[in-house]
Amino acid sequence: MKANRPKRDVHPDLARERLKCNFNIEEVTNIIDGGKDKTLERKKIEDIALNNGACLDEIPDECLSIKERYENAIRKSCIYSNIVRNEMLEITGMENFESPVLRRTADAFFKDISPFMLHLGMFVPTLIGQSTPEQMAEWLPKALDMKIIGAYAQTELGHGTFIRGLETTATYDPDKEEFVLHSPTITSYKWWAGGLGKTANHCVVMAQLYTQGECHGTHLFIVQIRDLDTHMPLPGIKVGEIGPRMGFSSADNGFLGFNSFRIPRQNMLMKHAKVEKDGCYVKSAKHGKLTYGTMVFIRVTLVSEMSFNLSKAATIAIRYSAVRRQTELRPNEPEPQILDYPTQQHKLFICIATAHAFQLTSKWLWDTFQAVMADVRKGNVDALPELHALSSCLKAVSTSDALSHIEQCRFACGGHGYMLSSNLPFIYSFVAATRTYEGDYTVLLLQTARFLVKAWEQAESGNNVTPTVAYLNRTANTKRVVWDNTHEGIIQSFQAIAAGKIGQCVRSIRDRIKSGMDYEDAWLMTTVQLVAAAEAHCRAVLVNTYWNEMIRLTKSSSANVKTVMHQLAVLYLMYWALEKTGDLLKYSSVSKQDLDDLQRRYEELLAALRPNAVSLVDAFDLRDEILHSSLGSYDGCVYERLMEEAQKSPLNAEPVNPSFHKYIKPLMQGKL
Ligand SMILES: CCCCCCCCCCCCCCCCCCCCC/C=C/C(=O)SCCNC(=O)CCNC(=O)[C@H](O)C(C)(C)COP(=O)(O)OP(=O)(O)OC[C@H]1O[C@@H](n2cnc3c(N)ncnc32)[C@H](O)[C@@H]1OP(=O)(O)O
Numbered sequence: 027m028k029a030n031r032p033k034r035d036v037h038p039d040l041a042r043e044r045l046k047c048n049f050n051i052e053e054v055t056n057i058i059d060g061g062k063d064k065t066l067e068r069k070k071i072e073d074i075a076l077n078n079g080a081c082l083d084e085i086p087d088e089c090l091s092i093k094e095r096y097e098n099a100i101r102k103s104c105i106y107s108n109i110v111r112n113e114m115l116e117i118t119g120m121e122n123f124e125s126p127v128l129r130r131t132a133d134a135f136f137k138d139i140s141p142f143m144l145h146l147g148m149f150v151p152t153l154i155g156q157s158t159p160e161q162m163a164e165w166l167p168k169a170l171d172m173k174i175i176g177a178y179a180q181t182e183l184g185h186g187t188f189i190r191g192l193e194t195t196a197t198y199d200p201d202k203e204e205f206v207l208h209s210p211t212i213t214s215y216k217w218w219a220g221g222l223g224k225t226a227n228h229c230v231v232m233a234q235l236y237t238q239g240e241c242h243g244t245h246l247f248i249v250q251i252r253d254l255d256t257h258m259p260l261p262g263i264k265v266g267e268i269g270p271r272m273g274f275s276s277a278d279n280g281f282l283g284f285n286s287f288r289i290p291r292q293n294m295l296m297k298h299a300k301v302e303k304d305g306c307y308v309k310s311a312k313h314g315k316l317t318y319g320t321m322v323f324i325r326v327t328l329v330s331e332m333s334f335n336l337s338k339a340a341t342i343a344i345r346y347s348a349v350r351r352q353t354e355l356r357p358n359e360p361e362p363q364i365l366d367y368p369t370q371q372h373k374l375f376i377c378i379a380t381a382h383a384f385q386l387t388s389k390w391l392w393d394t395f396q397a398v399m400a401d402v403r404k405g406n407v408d409a410l411p412e413l414h415a416l417s418s419c420l421k422a423v424s425t426s427d428a429l430s431h432i433e434q435c436r437f438a439c440g441g442h443g444y445m446l447s448s449n450l451p452f453i454y455s456f457v458a459a460t461r462t463y464e465g466d467y468t469v470l471l472l473q474t475a476r477f478l479v480k481a482w483e484q485a486e487s488g489n490n491v492t493p494t495v496a497y498l499n500r501t502a503n504t505k506r507v508v509w510d511n512t513h514e515g516i517i518q519s520f521q522a523i524a525a526g527k528i529g530q531c532v533r534s535i536r537d538r539i540k541s542g543m544d545y546e547d548a549w550l551m552t553t554v555q556l557v558a559a560a561e562a563h564c565r566a567v568l569v570n571t572y573w574n575e576m577i578r579l580t581k582s583s584s585a586n587v588k589t590v591m592h593q594l595a596v597l598y599l600m601y602w603a604l605e606k607t608g609d610l611l612k613y614s615s616v617s618k619q620d621l622d623d624l625q626r627r628y629e630e631l632l633a634a635l636r637p638n639a640v641s642l643v644d645a646f647d648l649r650d651e652i653l654h655s656s657l658g659s660y661d662g663c664v665y666e667r668l669m670e671e672a673q674k675s676p677l678n679a680e681p682v683n684p685s686f687h688k689y690i691k692p693l694m695q696g697k698l
């Protein structure tokens with residue numbers, strides 16, 4: 027049911043903030059969306075979804091029981107998927123089913139997450155990326171039409187990171203032309219898959235393939251797990267929900283075990299390898315890791331997902347900071363808006379800049395991904411290692427940075443930021459999971475580090491390396507870069523830090539080998555440094571890409587938009603330079619005086635951005651229905667909304683709670 031919200035006048039402090047804006051908000055929105063057309067398309071889609079849908083709940087999700095929350099999420103998912111199927115995909119085109127607009131609009135329906143998210147987010151992309159044309163023709167239309175609902179079951183109780191260690195087996199039986207899926211141990215039970223517990227009737231399963239007595243490693247299979255009519259688990263399937271967790275509370279993350287469960291041979295996803303009727307294994311892929319393709323795809327999409335989540339948190343915290351007043355600066359003067367405190371600006375303006383940095387970088391990464399995949403389709407897999415290294419580190423660093431900045435947004439809202447009605451705790455717990463899923467932070471940075479060490483050795487011996495590490499050709503044999511406080515200088519310093527750290531890792535590994543260790547131990551002992559080197563490389567990529575994309579995308583912008591976009595990018599460079607002063611001192615010629623100057627310029631930039639702060643978050647163009655926040659709505663009526671939300675607490679349904687008569691009164695009377 028749709029709840030009606032009273033229309034309120036905009037809070038005078040927010041109204042005054044908007045009058046200070048000196049740039050064209052719509053132009054900035056267009057840059058974020060990827061062009062004027064994209065903004066129009068997004069707005070049209072949002073109108074369709076939000077004018078049709080049951081987006082607001084009478085009772086907040088957090089006041090429902092686990093079961094009620096799930097059932098409500100399913101109800102809304104069905105409404106939303108109908109709108110997606112019947113109206114939105116008409117606009118975006120069927121091939122853009124994963125469009126960020128659909129993801130963004132979904133937030134108006136789900137404060138937390140839809141149990142269908144993994145169907146569209148991973149099941150469908152796996153069908154597209156891993157099926158033969160015949161398999162695609164069989165499964166994809168059913169999946170897009172919601173005739174089947176899928177999950178992605180890879181992780182097991184015993185293994186998430188180490189995919190080669192998965193224990194579920196798929197053994198081919200040539201007599202019946204079937205695979206037999208089996209979970210031999212408790213640790214082999216599939217665990218975590220979103221939507222698997224109660225919602226999905228199909229799933230993609232990763233299992234060790236055995237045929238003709240030989241194990242060929244992990245492969246993907248499509249498996250029906252529930253009856254399409256009764257929804258009962260099929261015989262041989264044990265499936266359920268894994269229990270309450272930190273977030274993801276409206277989705278049914280599931281477990282799944284197989285007891286010699288049979289599926290037809292055609293259910294092995296055979297784009298990159300197949301098993302013939304007689305059991306003969308034939309590999310067609312030119313790269314052994316193409317079955318990991320869905321993970322690479324999601325890692326790429328997560329960078330823009332992080333921008334979106336950060337833009338929500340920044341909008342909430344900045345609007346709140348414009349209406350919140352606290353502490354007299356001088357006796358008898360009005361209390362200032364907390365946004366006037368430079369410490370508050372330091373917490374928050376970096377969130378706006380980072381949302382831009384991730385958004386612009388994510389578009390560039392998406393284009394890179396598309397280009398590499400086009401090459402792969404033609405049989406050229408040369409660029410795959412670089413894409414894997416890039417998507418791994420950008421996923422790791424963007425999720426980790428988004429998480430800590432979102433926490434800063436919560437700190438910036440004081441006690442009220444702790445309220446679920448602010449939505450900051452939901453955003454935080456959603457993003458907290460992204461640092462772990464689709465590859466844990468450390469594990470992915472170590473993947474990037476493998477690539478970097480090889481690239482460093484190439485550059486050291488004078489060979490040209492691939493574009494994202496091309497800076498190694500300039501810096502691999504340089505000791506310290508000369509400090510220069512322009513944007514080019516700061517970007518080069520980040521590259522010098524990365525090169526210096528990678529070089530140090532290579533030397534550590536070599537020294538350890540010289541002292542008698544084997545390569546594996548030398549690598550292991552160096553992993554703390556390797557993670558730091560991969561993070562440094564990622565920061566070098568981020569600052570460079572953000573800067574270049576900002577310049578490219580503002581070429582035809584009006585002067586004030588150019589200025590404000592430039593200011594944000596400079597803020598981003600300076601913030602990270604100041605965060606990494608130890609590294610700068612180690613790998614560049616920066617002096618104490620240079621760092622003091624940088625600090626002063628950073629503080630001046632905070633002050634310069636201050637008048638445009640509210641308009642910069644308005645430019646994210648996040649409708650109240652998407653923000654779900656008592657603190658962040660466009661009108662800024664924070665206190666009215668907090669009070670309104672408080673009334674919805676189930677504890678306020680009755681003036682006296684029965685526990686008073688049952689426990690407190692007897693306690694007071696000494697009768698307990
Ligand atoms: C209509 C309905 C509407 C309903 C409403 C919903 C609306 C929503 C709509 C929008 C949809 C959009 C959704 C977007 C949001 C998405 C949200 C998604 C939520 C996701 C939830 C989570 C899911 C999961 O977590 S799935 C499980 C993921 N698991 C992992 O990531 C595991 C991590 N581990 C690994 O990746 C590997 O094990 C690894 C890489 C660590 C090691 O692998 P290995 O096999 O052991 O390899 P190794 O020996 O170390 O390396 C050998 C060699 O191979 C290279 N390598 C490894 N991986 C790759 C790769 N992927 N590509 C290329 N190369 C690779 C590696 O680098 C080595 O190279 P060399 O050094 O050269 O030897």
Ligand SMILES: Cc1cc2nc3c(=O)[nH]c(=O)nc-3n(C[C@H](O)[C@H](O)[C@H](O)COP(=O)(O)OP(=O)(O)OC[C@H]3O[C@@H](n4cnc5c(N)ncnc54)[C@H](O)[C@@H]3O)c2cc1C
Pocket residue numbers: 144178179180181184185186187188217218219220274279459462463464465466467468469472
């Ligand atoms: C909300 C949520 C949703 C999920 N959804 C799905 C889903 O839909 N489908 C699915 O298949 N999976 C899903 N997952 C599982 C997820 O992909 C895994 O949890 C993730 O890949 C991490 O693996 P793990 O849990 O085995 O952690 P572990 O690998 O056990 O990590 C534990 C710690 O060990 C460290 N570590 C592990 N290996 C190494 C190493 N080689 N070197 C250094 N340190 C190491 C890690 O850094 C980490 O600190 C989901 C998880 C979450 C939290």
